[in-house]
Amino acid sequence: MTTDNTNFFQKVYEVAKRIPYGRVTSYGAIAKYLGAARSARMVGWAMNGSHNMPDVPAHRVVNKIGLLTGKHHFDGTTLMQQLLESEGIEVIDNQIVNFEKHFWDPGKEL
DNA sequence: ATTCTGACGTGGG
DNA sequence: CCCCACGCCAGAA
Numbered sequence: 001m002t003t004d005n006t007n008f009f010q011k012v013y014e015v016a017k018r019i020p021y022g023r024v025t026s027y028g029a030i031a032k033y034l035g036a037a038r039s040a041r042m043v044g045w046a047m048n049g050s051h052n053m054p055d056v057p058a059h060r061v062v063n064k065i066g067l068l069t070g071k072h073h074f075d076g077t078t079l080m081q082q083l084l085e086s087e088g089i090e091v092i093d094n095q096i097v098n099f100e101k102h103f104w105d106p107g108k109e110l
Numbered sequence: 111a112t113t114c115t116g117a118c119g120t121g122g123g
Numbered sequence: 124c125c126c127c128a129c130g131c132c133a134g135a136a
Contacts, residue, residue: 026118027119036131036132038131038132041116041118043117045117070117071117073117
């Protein structure tokens with residue numbers, strides 16, 4: 001952790017925290033908002049350390065197609081889905097229904 | 111130091 | 124529509 005490289009992770013957490021209730025976004029959208037559109041993977045990597053951040057709803061962050069690709073990183077296998085359903089988001093087979101409807105673009109609405 | 115993999119995305123066949 | 128390959132950066136073996 002040098003000094004500015006952590007800033008990237010911090011920014012990811014910041015954006016994630018700003019995701020409204022019952023809304024979801026994609027790694028690429030966040031990456032793009034941060035200026036690292038080509039490094040969408042880093043966003044997911046940043047989420048890896050999001051466990052240290054209390055208010056970082058990683059469950060609201062999915063891939064571009066609305067698939068719960070990272071659910072395996074949660075405590076259980078259905079935890080992520082349960083959290084989303086708890087917010088009124090319908091999830092079937094790790095796939096968010098009406099993803100576009102729940103999608104929240106940081107660069108657009110933020 | 112080198113190699114692989116990974117919570118992604120886009121493009122081409 | 125499905126499958127394959129490339130780019131990106133960072134961390135682990």
